[in-house]
Amino acid sequence: MQDWQHFADSRFAWRFQYPNVTPQGHLIEKAESPAQDMVRIHFTSKDSREVYFEITHYYDLSAKMEYQRHTENLKKRPEEFVVTGLKDSLDVSARL
Numbered sequence: 317m318q319d320w321q322h323f324a325d326s327r328f329a330w331r332f333q334y335p336n337v338t339p340q341g342h343l344i345e346k347a348e349s350p351a352q353d354m355v356r357i358h359f360t361s362k363d364s365r366e367v368y369f370e371i372t373h374y375y376d377l378s379a380k381m382e383y384q385r386h387t388e389n390l391k392k393r394p395e396e397f398v399v400t401g402l403k404d405s406l407d408v409s410a411r412l
Contacts, residue, residue, distance in 0.1 A: 321346075327355055327373050334359060338366045353377070 320333045321344075337343055342361040349356040354374040361367040374382055383402050390397045 325357075328371060330371060338364070340364065340366055342366055 319336045321336060322331075322333055323346075324331045334344060338361045340361075342364045344367055345360055345362050347358045347360070349358065353376055354372055356370055356372040358370045359367060372382075379402060387399050390399060
């Protein structure tokens with residue numbers, strides 16, 4: 317995969333690759349938002365809304381608790397979001 321970045325960080329169990337540039341030619345930027353109880357990394361396409369995803373690791377919060385908290389927060393927003401059930405990360409990564 318030419319022109320792809322490798323993501324590997326010891327704070328996360330996930331390892332993956334993402335492109336440097338979107339299909340429409342926008343650079344993909346990575347920005348970290350650390351906090352005392354978690355770390356979040358955002359991946360966004362510069363000057364466009366073509367790409368946005370984030371990965372988050374909470375140090376003292378279970379996946380189920382964060383899922384419930386996050387789902388409640390999304391329901392309060394004016395935008396419509398689709399929330400699916402939790403999946404074990406091993407199940408998800410096997411499909412990538």
